[in-house]
Amino acid sequence: MTKTVRLTMAQALTRFLGCQMTEIDGTKMPIFGGVWAIFGHGNVAGIGEALYQVRDELPTFRAHNEQAMAHAAIAYAKANFRRRFMAATSSIGPGALNMVTAAALAHVNRLPVLFLPGDVFSNRIPDPVLQQAEDFSDGTTTVNDCFKAVSRYFDRITRPEQIIPALNRAMQVLTDPAECGPVTLALCQDVQAEAFDYPESFFAERVWHQRRPRPDRQELATAVAALKDAKKPLVIAGGGVLYSQATSELAKLVQGAGIPVCETQGGKSSLPDDHPLNMAAVGVTGTSAANRLAEEADVVLAVGTRLQDFTTGSWALFKNSGKTIIGLNVQPFDAGKHQALPLVADAAEGLAELGAALDGWQAPAAWTDNAARGKKEWQAEAGKVTASTNAAYPSDAQVIGAVQRAMGSDVILLHAAGGLPGELHKLWQAGAPGSYHAEYGFSTMGYEIAGGLGVKMAKPDEEVVVMIGDGSYLMLNSEIATSVMLGLKLI
Numbered sequence: 059m060t061k062t063v064r065l066t067m068a069q070a071l072t073r074f075l076g077c078q079m080t081e082i083d084g085t086k087m088p089i090f091g092g093v094w095a096i097f098g099h100g101n102v103a104g105i106g107e108a109l110y111q112v113r114d115e116l117p118t119f120r121a122h123n124e125q126a127m128a129h130a131a132i133a134y135a136k137a138n139f140r141r142r143f144m145a146a147t148s149s150i151g152p153g154a155l156n157m158v159t160a161a162a163l164a165h166v167n168r169l170p171v172l173f174l175p176g177d178v179f180s181n182r183i184p185d186p187v188l189q190q191a192e193d194f195s196d197g198t199t200t201v202n203d204c205f206k207a208v209s210r211y212f213d214r215i216t217r218p219e220q221i222i223p224a225l226n227r228a229m230q231v232l233t234d235p236a237e238c239g240p241v242t243l244a245l246c247q248d249v250q251a252e253a254f255d256y257p258e259s260f261f262a263e264r265v266w267h268q269r270r271p272r273p274d275r276q277e278l279a280t281a282v283a284a285l286k287d288a289k290k291p292l293v294i295a296g297g298g299v300l301y302s303q304a305t306s307e308l309a310k311l312v313q314g315a316g317i318p319v320c321e322t323q324g325g326k327s328s329l330p331d332d333h334p335l336n337m338a339a340v341g342v343t344g345t346s347a348a349n350r351l352a353e354e355a356d357v358v359l360a361v362g363t364r365l366q367d368f369t370t371g372s373w374a375l376f377k378n379s380g381k382t383i384i385g386l387n388v389q390p391f392d393a394g395k396h397q398a399l400p401l402v403a404d405a406a407e408g409l410a411e412l413g414a415a416l417d418g419w420q421a422p423a424a425w426t427d428n429a430a431r432g433k434k435e436w437q438a439e440a441g442k443v444t445a446s447t448n449a450a451y452p453s454d455a456q457v458i459g460a461v462q463r464a465m466g467s468d469v470i471l472l473h474a475a476g477g478l479p480g481e482l483h484k485l486w487q488a489g490a491p492g493s494y495h496a497e498y499g500f501s502t503m504g505y506e507i508a509g510g511l512g513v514k515m516a517k518p519d520e521e522v523v524v525m526i527g528d529g530s531y532l533m534l535n536s537e538i539a540t541s542v543m544l545g546l547k548l549i
Contacts, residue, residue: 098149100176104250128160133512151189297324298362504534
């Protein structure tokens with residue numbers, strides 16, 4: 059006979075979250091770094107009570123704004139290269155809707171976060187409850203339906219036992235490298251407090267590992283043949299290189315073959331700025347070193363990138379009419395964009411197998427030497443605009459140069475919106491992988507300070523530098539108070 063334990067749905071949920079583990083560098087640890095919460099109508103009596111019971115195993119963090127706490131949770135996952143993540147819970151109305159912008163941010167950037175907004179009464183007896191928005195023609199609609207368009211998986215929990223398949227599906231999505239993104243489980247407030255006899259096996263500890271699919275042999279052979287025919291090959295490193303922790307595989311491939319690399323906003327720091335083959339930023343906000351190579355490239359190996367318009371200059375940048383694009387991506391949707399030759403695989407696995415197949419082959423020396431000259435010329439120009447000045451009103455570039463000289467490259471630099479991303483993409487000299495943290499997928503004003511807090515929670519021993527414009531600062535600065543409350547320093 060199956061052993062069971064009687065718990066409320068909210069108690070079962072929090073206990074389950076605390077039993078999910080991961081392994082990083084040989085050390086087993088909880089996969090959830092905690093739960094962000096602002097309690098109110100629809101989540102305080104149910105999920106709030108349950109979180110208090112497990113506060114030692116699954117810490118709860120209080121924020122000052124629901125959107126901001128969700129940004130912090132997302133930045134935490136990004137700083138951990140998607141290996142660990144957080145949840146966020148809110149009340150049923152304005153609190154829930156405040157998180158929708160953050161859900162879209164996570165959706166665009168393929169980042170894991172678990173949203174747990176409160177919802178209306180499943181039994182509908184007290185309708186309309188406080189903060190419930192009624193639909194005249196659909197009794198099942200609630201404001202949480204807004205999450206559907208920006209969630210990889212959405213479910214509304216209307217019975218306590220539904221949490222069993224829903225949480226299992228949630229974990230599959232949160233840990234899948236191709237499907238990864240936000241999950242929303244809307245928790246009807248009466249159901250949060252309903253009891254059910256849950257099987258004890260539901261709470262068995264489970265260790266989740268990063269799946270690394272290897273490339274299809276035919277796709278690999280086609281990609282290798284295209285690269286071997288290339289006279290002017292170029293690699294575009296996207297955020298997937300960092301999510302996969304594929305930086306060493308990337309460096310080995312390009313060093314062996316002499317292929318220059320340029321980086322998207324999400325992929326910057328895939329190679330250190332001073333790597334001789336790193337031409338730095340590409341696209342609308344790119345360097346002259348990278349963009350002039352992109353104009354001529356005959357084979358473009360796009361690794362872990364969505365190839366959005368700022369990367370491609372709305373496809374005006376890549377001018378070689380005979381170019382071939384190879385899309386190395388774990389998500390087939392991205393791998394086949396723009397008629398690319400798809401190479402569907404984990405970035406680290408795909409780069410390693412490409413490197414092995416290309417062993418002994420090198421790009422023409424003239425192309426590699428041309429890239430080196432372009433990098434040197436760009437560095438000279440960048441040095442001029444970032445140089446020290448006594449100007450009363452320094453430019454953004456001069457401020458960036460001053461911060462770089464003061465802090466070096468051994469910090470984590472974070473930004474998101476406004477004019478700064480364009481300057482930082484070109485001019486910031488990133489060091490270690492992940493040291494350049496840009497939210498330029500959704501470019502969300504207000505992400506910066508909350509995101510900096512999330513990064514600091516993920517990397518407490520690192521200095522986190524947030525560069526933010528006045529518009530973003532005025533839009534959402536409340537998490538300065540949260541960082542002080544938690545004793546986490548931001549610069």
